[in-house]
Amino acid sequence: MTTKIAFADVVVGFELPELTVNFTREGLAAYAHASGDMNPIHQDEEVAKSVGLPDVISHGMLTMGRAVRVVTDWVGDPTAVIEYSARMTRPVVVPNTAEGVPVTFTGKVAAINEDGTVRVDISAVFDGQTVLGQARATVRLSD
Amino acid sequence: MNHDMIGFQYAPSEPFVVTAESIKAFAQALGDDNPVYSDASAALALGHETVVAPPTYPIVVTMTAMENSFHDPALNMNYSRVVHSDQRFEYVRPIRVGDELVVTTIVEDIRTMAGNDMATFRTEVSSDGEIVVTAWSKLVVRGDDA
Numbered sequence: 001m002t003t004k005i006a007f008a009d010v011v012v013g014f015e016l017p018e019l020t021v022n023f024t025r026e027g028l029a030a031y032a033h034a035s036g037d038m039n040p041i042h043q044d045e046e047v048a049k050s051v052g053l054p055d056v057i058s059h060g061m062l063t064m065g066r067a068v069r070v071v072t073d074w075v076g077d078p079t080a081v082i083e084y085s086a087r088m089t090r091p092v093v094v095p096n097t098a099e100g101v102p103v104t105f106t107g108k109v110a111a112i113n114e115d116g117t118v119r120v121d122i123s124a125v126f127d128g129q130t131v132l133g134q135a136r137a138t139v140r141l142s143d
Numbered sequence: 144m145n146h147d148m149i150g151f152q153y154a155p156s157e158p159f160v161v162t163a164e165s166i167k168a169f170a171q172a173l174g175d176d177n178p179v180y181s182d183a184s185a186a187l188a189l190g191h192e193t194v195v196a197p198p199t200y201p202i203v204v205t206m207t208a209m210e211n212s213f214h215d216p217a218l219n220m221n222y223s224r225v226v227h228s229d230q231r232f233e234y235v236r237p238i239r240v241g242d243e244l245v246v247t248t249i250v251e252d253i254r255t256m257a258g259n260d261m262a263t264f265r266t267e268v269s270s271d272g273e274i275v276v277t278a279w280s281k282l283v284v285r286g287d288d289a
Binding site: 002030037062078081083086 | 165168169171172173174175177179180188189190191195197198199202203206207227228229230231232233234236237279
C-alpha cells in the first residue's frame, strides 16, 4: 500500500476535496448489474411508487460506494481504507432525466488514532439533506 | 423474527471467483476511474499483486449470501418488508482478481422494537480459508402496522 497522503501530514479538522456525483437512472441500472442487486425499486418507477416511494431510489450501497470515493480519491490507494461504515438514513430519489440529480460528498479528518490510523467522517447531501448518517472511514496511511 | 436464531451460523456459500470484468464493472458503476481497479500495472505500482476491488465491492457476495438465509423458515423473516439500514466493513486485506470468495453468514443480533424487527447479519468473506473482510448489515423488518 502506498498512499498519496502521509500520516505525518494529516491534521484533525482537515477537509478533504469535495466530490459531486450525478445519480441517473442509467447509473442505477449499471450498479444493479454490477452488484447483483436487481430490486425493482431502484429501476422501475411503478414498482417504487406502489410501495409508497416518491420515485425510483438509489441503492443505499451505491450511495455508500460513491461516498467513500472522497476518501479513496484523497489517499490514492483505496486499500488504505481498513474500516468503513454508514447508516442509510434517507433515499436519493432519482428522476427519469438525462442529467439526474447531484449528490455532494465531503469528508473531514475527525481523529488521529493512537494506532496510527486516521478517521474520516463523510457527509452525503442530496436536495439539502444528508442521506447517510455516521459515515466513517478509517484509513492507514503511508509513513 | 425468531430470536432463538441469534448466533446461528449458516453453511458457507459456494465460491465466487473474482474476475477483472466484475471489479471493473463495479468501479465503473460507482463512476470511479481509479486505475487500480482496472490496470494491473497501476495496482502493482502501489504494491499490490494485481487489480484490487473498491471498498464496497464485498456487497456483491455478502448480499446474496445473506439473502439466502432470509428464506430459512426457522428465521421467520418477512423479507418483503426489509429495509437495509446500516452497513459496516472491516478489511483484513484487499479483494483481488482471482480470489475465490466464500461467505459465512451469522445471525449476530435480532431485536424487536415498536413492532419492527432489527436484525444484524455478520458475513465473513474468506479466500483460501483466510478471512479477507467481515461485513455487518443491519436490516429493519417493518411490522404489519409500521
